[in-house]
Amino acid sequence: MPSSPQLSERISRLTSSLVREILAAAQAPGMISFAGGLPSAEAMPLLRDTPHSHDWLSPVFQQYGQSEGEPILRARLADWLAECGMQVSPHQTLVLSGSQQGIDLAAKLFVDPGTPLLCEAPTYLAALQAFQLFGANCLGLPLTNDGIDPELLAQIIETYQPRAIYLIPTFQNPSGHCYSAENRRAIAEVLDHYALPLIEDEPYRELMYDNVDRTPICSLLKRAPWIYLGSFSKTLWPGWRVGFLAASDDLFPHLLRLKQAGDLHTNRPGQIRVANWLACDERHKDLAHLRETYRKKRDAMNDALTNTFGDLADWEIPAGGLFFWLKLRNAIDTRPLLKIALENNVAFMPGEAFYPASGQPVFGTMRLNFSHANSTDMRKGLTTLARIIENNKPDV
Incomplete structure (x- = not known):
C-alpha cells in the first residue's frame, strides 16, 4: 500500500467553502436559491465598444x-x-x-x-x-x-x-x-x-x-x-x-x-x-439601471418576507448590497435545516457559518440573497423555508 503524502501543517486548517458547496447544489433543476451573492443577468450591462475603446481582442492582449x-x-x-x-x-x-x-x-x-x-x-x-x-x-x-x-x-x-x-x-x-x-x-x-x-x-x-x-x-x-x-x-x-x-x-x-x-x-x-x-459615458446609466433593478428586487423580497417570516424573524431593510440578514425569534441552529431545505428545492446560507471560530456560537441567523430569484420564486421559496422553520421550532 502506498503511504499517504506528507502535507503542510496548514492543510489541517483547510475548510471547504459552504457557499461554493451550496452554489453547486443550487444548480439543480427547480432549485430556488437564496444562498450565494449571484448577480441578476437582467441587471448586468451590455458592454459597448466605442471608437475610443481599446481592442480587447488584439493579439497584444493575448x-x-x-x-x-x-x-x-x-x-x-x-x-x-x-x-x-x-x-x-x-x-x-x-x-x-x-x-x-x-x-x-x-x-x-x-x-x-x-x-x-x-x-x-x-x-x-x-x-x-x-x-x-x-x-x-x-x-x-x-x-x-x-x-x-x-x-x-x-x-x-x-x-x-x-x-x-x-x-x-x-x-x-x-x-x-x-x-x-x-x-x-x-x-x-x-x-x-x-x-x-x-x-x-x-x-x-x-x-x-x-x-x-x-x-x-x-x-x-x-x-x-x-x-x-x-x-x-x-x-x-x-x-x-x-x-x-x-x-x-x-x-x-x-x-x-x-x-x-x-x-x-x-x-x-x-x-x-x-x-x-x-x-465610457454609459457606465452611469448602467449603474443606475443596476441599482433600480436591485431596489425593486429588494423591496419584493421585503414584502415576501413580511408575508412569510413576519412572526418568525426580525430584519432590517438593507440600504444596499445583495442580502437580507434574518434573526429568528427562536434562536435555533439553522445549519441542520439546510439539508431539509435543499431536499425541498430551496437553498439559503445558515448564519452560524459567518462567525469566527474563536467566538461563542451564535444561533438563529440566516442570510438570504434577493438579487437572483424572480418575485414568484421568492414567494414560493420563502413560504417553503418558513414552513421548515415552523416545523423545527424548539419545544418550549
Missing part, C-alpha cells in the same frame, strides 16, 4: 501581461477611486483575479500561525476561510447598525495586540449594515492611534438603493497602513474575475510580489473590457 495590471486600467482605477474619495496614484493599484485574491494576499502578508486578527462578527465567510487557513486567530467584534464600537475596538487592540483588522463597512456581508459617517471617523482615529493596518473590503459599494454615507475608512487614515479591496464582479460580469486593490506605499511592494508568486497576472482581455467601461 500574451503575458504585467503582474500589476494593464496600465490603462490602473490609471482608470485611480480615477474611479478618486470619485469614492480615495486619492491614490495608479502605481498604488493592483489588478486582481477577483477581490477574493486580495483577501488571500492580505492573509499571506499578515498572518502567521496564531496571529490575532480582528474582524466583524458576523463577517464574510470566504475571508474567514482564507485567514484561518494561514493560522489566524480571528477575533470578532459585534456589529450594530452603525458598525463596530470604536471604544471596544481600542480595548481589544490593547488586550490582544492584533496584526491587522478586516472590515466591510459598506453594505456589510452578511448583515447588510452600513457604517455611519461618525463611526467611520471614530474607527479611523483608533486605527491611526495604534497604527493598526486596515483591510477594507468593498465589493458592494456601487449597489446603493438608499442614500447613506460610503466614505472609505482608508481615505480617513493619516498614519495606519491600509489595503482597500474592490471588485467588478457585482457591477459587471463575475465570470471575468476582475477585481483590484489599492494600498499604502509601505504595503504595496509586498502585495505585488505576492501576486507575482501566485498567478503572474490577471486575464488581459477582461481588464481591457473593464477599462473601456470605466471610460
Whole structure:
C-alpha cells in the first residue's frame, strides 16, 4: 500500500467553502436559491465598444501581461477611486483575479500561525476561510447598525495586540449594515492611534438603493497602513474575475510580489473590457439601471418576507448590497435545516457559518440573497423555508 503524502501543517486548517458547496447544489433543476451573492443577468450591462475603446481582442492582449495590471486600467482605477474619495496614484493599484485574491494576499502578508486578527462578527465567510487557513486567530467584534464600537475596538487592540483588522463597512456581508459617517471617523482615529493596518473590503459599494454615507475608512487614515479591496464582479460580469486593490506605499511592494508568486497576472482581455467601461459615458446609466433593478428586487423580497417570516424573524431593510440578514425569534441552529431545505428545492446560507471560530456560537441567523430569484420564486421559496422553520421550532 502506498503511504499517504506528507502535507503542510496548514492543510489541517483547510475548510471547504459552504457557499461554493451550496452554489453547486443550487444548480439543480427547480432549485430556488437564496444562498450565494449571484448577480441578476437582467441587471448586468451590455458592454459597448466605442471608437475610443481599446481592442480587447488584439493579439497584444493575448500574451503575458504585467503582474500589476494593464496600465490603462490602473490609471482608470485611480480615477474611479478618486470619485469614492480615495486619492491614490495608479502605481498604488493592483489588478486582481477577483477581490477574493486580495483577501488571500492580505492573509499571506499578515498572518502567521496564531496571529490575532480582528474582524466583524458576523463577517464574510470566504475571508474567514482564507485567514484561518494561514493560522489566524480571528477575533470578532459585534456589529450594530452603525458598525463596530470604536471604544471596544481600542480595548481589544490593547488586550490582544492584533496584526491587522478586516472590515466591510459598506453594505456589510452578511448583515447588510452600513457604517455611519461618525463611526467611520471614530474607527479611523483608533486605527491611526495604534497604527493598526486596515483591510477594507468593498465589493458592494456601487449597489446603493438608499442614500447613506460610503466614505472609505482608508481615505480617513493619516498614519495606519491600509489595503482597500474592490471588485467588478457585482457591477459587471463575475465570470471575468476582475477585481483590484489599492494600498499604502509601505504595503504595496509586498502585495505585488505576492501576486507575482501566485498567478503572474490577471486575464488581459477582461481588464481591457473593464477599462473601456470605466471610460465610457454609459457606465452611469448602467449603474443606475443596476441599482433600480436591485431596489425593486429588494423591496419584493421585503414584502415576501413580511408575508412569510413576519412572526418568525426580525430584519432590517438593507440600504444596499445583495442580502437580507434574518434573526429568528427562536434562536435555533439553522445549519441542520439546510439539508431539509435543499431536499425541498430551496437553498439559503445558515448564519452560524459567518462567525469566527474563536467566538461563542451564535444561533438563529440566516442570510438570504434577493438579487437572483424572480418575485414568484421568492414567494414560493420563502413560504417553503418558513414552513421548515415552523416545523423545527424548539419545544418550549
